[in-house]
Amino acid sequence: MSTLEIKDLRVSVETEDGAKEILKGVTLTINSGETHAIMGPNGSGKSTLAYSIAGHPKYTITGGTVTLDGEDVLEMSVDERAKAGLFLAMQYPVEVPGVSVANFLRTAKTALTGEAPKLRTWVKDVNGAMDKMHLDPTFSQRSVNEGFSGGEKKRHEIAQLDILDPAFALLDEIDSGLDIDALKVVSEGINDFRAREGKSVLLITHYTRILRYIKPDHVHVFVAGRIAESGGPDLAEELEANGYERFTSAAV
Amino acid sequence: MTAAVQEALELGKVESHLHPEGSFDVEAHEVPKGREEIWRFTPLKRLKGIHDSAPFADGATKVEVEAATGVTVETVAADDAVRGTSGLVPTDRVSARAWAASTGATVVRIPTDTVIEGATVIRHHGTGSQTAGAGHAVIVAEKFAKATVVLVFEGSAIVADNIEIVVEDGADLTVVSVQDWADDAVHLSTQHAKVGRDANLKHVSVSFGGDVVRHDFTAEYAGPGGSVEALGLYFADAGQHIEHRLFVDHTAPKTKSNVVYKGALQGEKAHAVWIGNVLIRKEAEGIETYEENRNLILTDGAWADSVPNLEIETGEIEGAGHASAIGRFDDEQLFYLQSRGISETEAKRLVVHGFFNDLIRQIGVPELEEKLTSTVEAELAKNINTLITKDNA
Ligand SMILES: Nc1ncnc2c1ncn2[C@@H]1O[C@H](COP(=O)(O)OP(=O)(O)OP(=O)(O)O)[C@@H](O)[C@H]1O
Ligand SMILES: [Mg+2]
Numbered sequence: 317m318s319t320l321e322i323k324d325l326r327v328s329v330e331t332e333d334g335a336k337e338i339l340k341g342v343t344l345t346i347n348s349g350e351t352h353a354i355m356g357p358n359g360s361g362k363s364t365l366a367y368s369i370a371g372h373p374k375y376t377i378t379g380g381t382v383t384l385d386g387e388d389v390l391e392m393s394v395d396e397r398a399k400a401g402l403f404l405a406m407q408y409p410v411e412v413p414g415v416s417v418a419n420f421l422r423t424a425k426t427a428l429t430g431e432a433p434k435l436r437t438w439v440k441d442v443n444g445a446m447d448k449m450h451l452d453p454t455f456s457q458r459s460v461n462e463g464f465s466g467g468e469k470k471r472h473e474i475a476q477l478d479i480l481d482p483a484f485a486l487l488d489e490i491d492s493g494l495d496i497d498a499l500k501v502v503s504e505g506i507n508d509f510r511a512r513e514g515k516s517v518l519l520i521t522h523y524t525r526i527l528r529y530i531k532p533d534h535v536h537v538f539v540a541g542r543i544a545e546s547g548g549p550d551l552a553e554e555l556e557a558n559g560y561e562r563f564t565s566a567a568v
Numbered sequence: 569m570t571a572a573v574q575e576a577l578e579l580g581k582v583e584s585h586l587h588p589e590g591s592f593d594v595e596a597h598e599v600p601k602g603r604e605e606i607w608r609f610t611p612l613k614r615l616k617g618i619h620d621s622a623p624f625a626d627g628a629t630k631v632e633v634e635a636a637t638g639v640t641v642e643t644v645a646a647d648d649a650v651r652g653t654s655g656l657v658p659t660d661r662v663s664a665r666a667w668a669a670s671t672g673a674t675v676v677r678i679p680t681d682t683v684i685e686g687a688t689v690i691r692h693h694g695t696g697s698q699t700a701g702a703g704h705a706v707i708v709a710e711k712f713a714k715a716t717v718v719l720v721f722e723g724s725a726i727v728a729d730n731i732e733i734v735v736e737d738g739a740d741l742t743v744v745s746v747q748d749w750a751d752d753a754v755h756l757s758t759q760h761a762k763v764g765r766d767a768n769l770k771h772v773s774v775s776f777g778g779d780v781v782r783h784d785f786t787a788e789y790a791g792p793g794g795s796v797e798a799l800g801l802y803f804a805d806a807g808q809h810i811e812h813r814l815f816v817d818h819t820a821p822k823t824k825s826n827v828v829y830k831g832a833l834q835g836e837k838a839h840a841v842w843i844g845n846v847l848i849r850k851e852a853e854g855i856e857t858y859e860e861n862r863n864l865i866l867t868d869g870a871w872a873d874s875v876p877n878l879e880i881e882t883g884e885i886e887g888a889g890h891a892s893a894i895g896r897f898d899d900e901q902l903f904y905l906q907s908r909g910i911s912e913t914e915a916k917r918l919v920v921h922g923f924f925n926d927l928i929r930q931i932g933v934p935e936l937e938e939k940l941t942s943t944v945e946a947e948l949a950k951n952i953n954t955l956i957t958k959d960n961a
Pocket of ligand 2: 364407488489
């Protein structure tokens with residue numbers, strides 16, 4: 317069981333002209349087993365929300381709280397958050413030259429579980445996860461994200477989700493840069509994850525097309541650093557038909 | 569007049585400061601004061617006088633040879649004609665002094681048309697002597713020969729040496745020089761290669777230990793189609809000065825050079841210097857060259873100087889480029905790794921490991937790979953804890 321509670325979260329970034337507030341009071345509760353979709357126009361602060369929850373050093377929390385089952389997430393270091401069950405699939409996964417995917421995954425799994433994975437099942441698990449994402453087994457020997465195509469980076473993120481098996485997945489524009497076949501593969505991976513007991517997902521997206529494959533329980537429209545409206549899957553359909561205009565004009 | 573000087577004259581006079589006139593006469597090289605272009609980065613005070621007039625004697629190092637089957641290693645007298653066959657003419661006082669003072673030379677010879685399995689290793693154990701040693705070695709890969717020669721330096725010593733490398737036409741030679749000295753060693757090495765027609769040389773410099781380690785590697789081509797790959801890996805700790813000066817002189821058409829040096833620095837007053845000079849002469853048409861130096865600064869108090877320099881005297885080249893970077897840990901990389909549950913210490917270890925990993929693989933000497941990886945790990949282990957506490961402070 318895990319509940320992620322975000323209350324009145326305010327976040328700013330350092331710019332040349334001083335601090336700039338990006339998140340202007342975000343409140344959101346995600347219960348165990350739920351999938352929430354956050355949809356919003358470019359620059360509305362969606363990635364900022366995801367990064368702030370994961371603990372990226374670039375963002376300064378100026379107000380509010382984030383708790384996971386009552387534990388103060390904002391007090392935790394980045395790796396502690398992962399150990400507490402958070403996982404962030406990044407909009408732009410980072411290249412780590414010279415570090416093989418195999419080494420990276422094994423180091424991460426060992427850190428998360430506190431013991432080295434059993435060699436026999438481990439190789440099978442990794443190959444299985446790669447295979448599900450239509451990634452060639454030779455991917456394990458390549459450097460993390462280096463020279464991966466946009467789509468391969470995203471599929472690699474979902475392979476990690478499968479292997480590292482967190483309680484709570486923050487997926488930041490996992491659908492961007494994917495062609496329709498890759499989108500289906502990635503969606504299947506996410507749905508497999510959701511089928512596991514008690515898993516929660518925060519699906520951040522700009523477009524509605526991934527919602528054809530992944531059915532959220534709740535949809536939130538994110539505009540100018542806060543949630544403008546929340547609703548059920550029908551809200552996504554309205555966005556599909558009419559776009560963000562109704563919300564963006566209201567926010568100005 | 570030596571053959572090398574004659575050749576240089578035939579190629580036409582080069583005005584470039586990259587091509588100082590060499591001389592075997594020690595007194596033709598003034599005692600450096602520290603402001604000279606070629607000495608301005610080197611801490612002269614720590615050289616134990618070898619740049620000036622400190623005496624040389626035998627016994628600074630004990631040499632141990634493990635020759636691969638088919639390779640001959642012998643010691644010849646200082647007046648043996650093999651000395652100078654690489655075209656090396658000292659361009660600084662330390663090199664000239666070492667040349668004059670060495671009482672013999674180690675000659676490693678790989679016979680024509682032979683492909684040698686395994687590496688030939690020449691180990692130099694510093695004896696701790698306070699008197700400097702002057703060394704000389706000549707490595708000759710005869711026509712179409714293929715081999716790997718590894719020079720290892722360890723222990724405490726003060727050493728100035730000249731290493732000559734002759735790669736005859738069509739030969740394929742790898743030379744690795746590993747400076748794994750104790751903390752107080754001083755080592756100034758001049759390594760010069762002459763690369764024949766269609767010959768390949770891979771030259772690798774690895775520096776971990778020593779108080780002052782300065783390596784000058786220069787290469788010239790004796791015919792078209794030759795290729796030089798110069799790789800370097802260094803790890804400078806607190807107080808250490810590690811300096812690499814490279815000069816690739818494209819003296820023939822259709823030649824190639826690829827220089828990649830990577831270093832990590834940690835601790836107070838750890839200093840690395842990299843000077844990468846490439847000269848493309850008028851007659852060197854259709855050549856390709858690339859040079860790169862990357863420094864990873866792991867802690868405050870360490871600093872690196874990196875100066876790539878490309879001089880082109882012909883417009884007819886295939887490609888020429890350089891890159892130089894001095895950076896700290898990339899926050900994005902560390903964040904990515906940590907967001908997967910990996911601790912900050914472990915994330916840093918992985919990044920450094922990755923930084924060197926590609927290069928270690930390119931060295932392509934299996935006997936060495938594991939040793940280099942574990943030495944990198946050991947160097948990191950020395951400092952990574954202080955590194956973390958510092959970061960959090
Ligand atoms: N360092 C910075 N300096 C100035 N502005 C910044 C900085 N970092 C982020 N921002 C701004 O913060 C806002 C929110 O950015 P964020 O990346 O969170 O948006 P997003 O909703 O994820 O957009 P997209 O749909 O393009 O991914 C943007 O206007 C962005 O320009
Ligand atoms: Mg974004």
